Amino acid sequence: MQQKRVTANGIDFAYLEEGEGPLALLLHGFPEAPSMYRHLMPVLAEAGYRAIAPAMRGFAPTQIPPDGSMRIADLIADANSLHEELGGDTDAVIIGHDWGGFSTWGAAAHAPERWSKVVVADVPPVRFYDRKATDPVQIHKNSHFYFFQMAIADQIVPVNDFAYLDWLWEHWSGSVPGFDSTEDRKAGKDSLRAPANLRSGLGLYRDNFNSVTFGTDKWEMGAVLAELPSQPTLYLHGSEDPVVDAATLADIVDVLPPGSDGALLEGVGHFPFLEQPEEVNQRILKFLTA
Template sequence: MHNGRVTANGIDFSYVEQGQGPLALLLHGFPESGDVTYRHLIPALAAAGYRAVAPNMRGFAPTALPADGSMLLGDLVDDVNALHEALDGDEKAILVGHDWGAGMAWSAAVAAPQRWSRVVVSDVPPLRFFAAYANTFEGIENLNHFWFFQMDMADEVLAADDMAWLRQGLQEKWTGPGFDATEEFEGTRKALGEPARLRAALDLYRTNFGPQQMGTPEWAAEHGALWGTLPSQPTLYLHGTEDKSVVMDEATLTAIGAALSEGSEAAFVEGAGHIVPAEKPERYNELVLAFLGKTA
């Protein structure tokens, strides 16, 4: 893999890349980094004839902090489509997203459909399904980090004892049984080890799901405009059977598959928690490459 930097949407992005061919842009989530989350998919895509590029999102080191401090989803989506242009992507480019990267992918593919030929998303379903889950007792309990991160004390708690809270979250909540999340945590330490970086990451939750706006008609309209419409491109949605954050049943997965565009698929990844690309790489890569081969 090679390291690179590029400026897009006014942000200096750091990324890792491998391969030549159509652009495959890989978007990570919280509290991760692109190179770690997609360390298994990058070489697989390169071998399949893609230029796989995994940036760290704005604020996550060594990508720059945004000058205006914004971590709003709308700006993250603009980053994605600006990266397509800055990295010389064309209409054959594919978009891959996980967790926060999933929300970015759902939206970016709709905002600029001419840029992306196919979409692969895992771990956060489309808004209509995510919102329905987040409003349930189970969803509120399992997504409790959304609410904890609103508190001022979260900055101190997450930074304490060498980021022990995040280490425990990665090992015990966000990954499935038997998975060693040590490498994920090392990526987190590098990306969010500075106070300003950790604050930016928490602002993902504070500015997009803040207590004063979440659930208001204005908030619903804003998020509906961003990722309320499903992509027109063939889309693969994958979800871990052991995900303890966004728990999903067979009926919901089937409904997601039925709602997506023609040529789309939805599948469970057995034994994976919430970080499917890293936890079950052989199965994840197999499903992704098979889907790309069928829809090429």
């Protein structure tokens, strides 16, 4: 696995690369780093893909955007520009988790000619988020959405070596025996350790979940992600991540195009690529090679 750099959409990206063949672009979320795909990348490389996992804009060692924007429209443009700059063709596939998942929904829908297949984990299409909007459990799970809007978060989050991010990992993880997130927590913290990088990470929530427009017909992110991919899509979700249950998963798969599929991963929380990598890798490989 090599670390390289490329300029796309005006941003200098650092990325991990393994393998040769059609592009497989892997997009991470918050508070994560590209190394969260370390289990999947060798599998994709062995299957004949050129697996590339960039650090998203604003996350070290990728450049902080000059205008500070972390809007979903810009993340989508980043993904499609990376396809262009990395020499992707019509056989390319895109895989995303968390914020990388939001970016993946948008990139696939806005530039279907670039991506042949789509994989998203743990962030359903935005049209499904109102299912549990009034559920106290879900409100509590999403408390970071509201906390990060506050300027004081810039000071609180880094305290005690980012203890709040440690809590998020514990809060979001499932009950898979032996799961150890130590390595991945550190990688995520290191990508946000500088104050400017942390502002970018928090900016994901501030720029996209505006406290006035969020949930209304003026919510920009909702409009940008309103359309679904036209390509076959695999949607994966941990059974202990309460945003999606079995009934909602069935409804998600039902609105996706022919050739799509979904799975609820038992005992898994918000980090399926790390909590249950063997099962996730197997499902993704089966889907991509079908």
